[in-house]
Amino acid sequence: MIPAPFEYARAESVDHAIELLTANPDSKVIAGGHSLLPLMRLRLARPAMLVDISRIGDLAYVREDSGEVAIGALTRHHDVANSEVLHELCPIVSYTAGQIGDPQVRHVGTIGGSCAHSDPASDMPTVLVALGATLTVRGPGGASRVVPAADFFKGLFEPDLASNEIVAEIRVPVTRGRGWSYLKFHRRAQDWALVGVAALAGDGGAPAVALTNMGERPVRAIGVEEALAGGADPATAAMRADEGTNPPSDTFGSAEYRRELAKVLVRRALEEAAAR
């Protein structure tokens, strides 16, 4: 279908984008457009104005900064996947970016768009939750706030983001030396995950485990983490993968199927993380 009519404005900077969003309350940011445009074509989204941030050059970068890796919100999945800095300092992020969609999607979609869209089937939000990453959000009047990933993804397509705020940066910890794994089960190579699992081997403590598409937002597998902290082996701990989750039932699989799948994937992810 053809989207409903809309106005278009190109933002020259983050502050300019925020000004445009504030002056036009029914407006929406567009970055890669790979999630927003399909919704507009289905008329599930009908913004009166699109504020295009895709040409703001200083929001596309990956760099080491104060013991963390800082990733600009406009960095394309392809550039995240191929970042030498991430390969060395936080490889679960670059690996997962390389698993998103297909090459066309990865060359256009952005990490900030992936976060702001807040789709529970998306891969990167789960990894950010497992890592304890933070998001820097900018708003009117030069305001800036830092939100832990675990709080940013509030619900189904519901980020912690006002209509005139912009995700500017994502910061992930350096995980050098820690084992890691991101596994997703999908029917075709470019499909979204039926279920996904991000696992990071413990850094002096128990491993961190988070799940994709097992509820309305990415969730930590609390039962698994608790079992591992208590000394359980991966296979035993993985049996608690669906604790506290609320997976959807759809044409791809029932909630019950997803619960069983989560247990299998968590076991495999823990084994892979331990072996890396």
Ligand SMILES: Cc1cc2nc3c(=O)[nH]c(=O)nc-3n(C[C@H](O)[C@H](O)[C@H](O)COP(=O)(O)OP(=O)(O)OC[C@H]3O[C@@H](n4cnc5c(N)ncnc54)[C@H](O)[C@@H]3O)c2cc1C
């Ligand atoms: C065929 C196909 C397959 C895909 N497969 C996968 C997959 O396997 N795994 C996966 O995780 N994703 C997948 N995606 C989604 C893809 O990763 C999108 O690119 C991403 O979710 C959105 O990024 P974008 O830059 O295109 O955002 P857009 O579509 O431009 O925007 C998405 C939403 O975020 C808002 N937004 C964007 N950037 C910002 C910002 N910086 N600050 C504030 N708000 C912002 C927009 O207003 C909109 O509401 C797929 C998409 C397609 C089309």
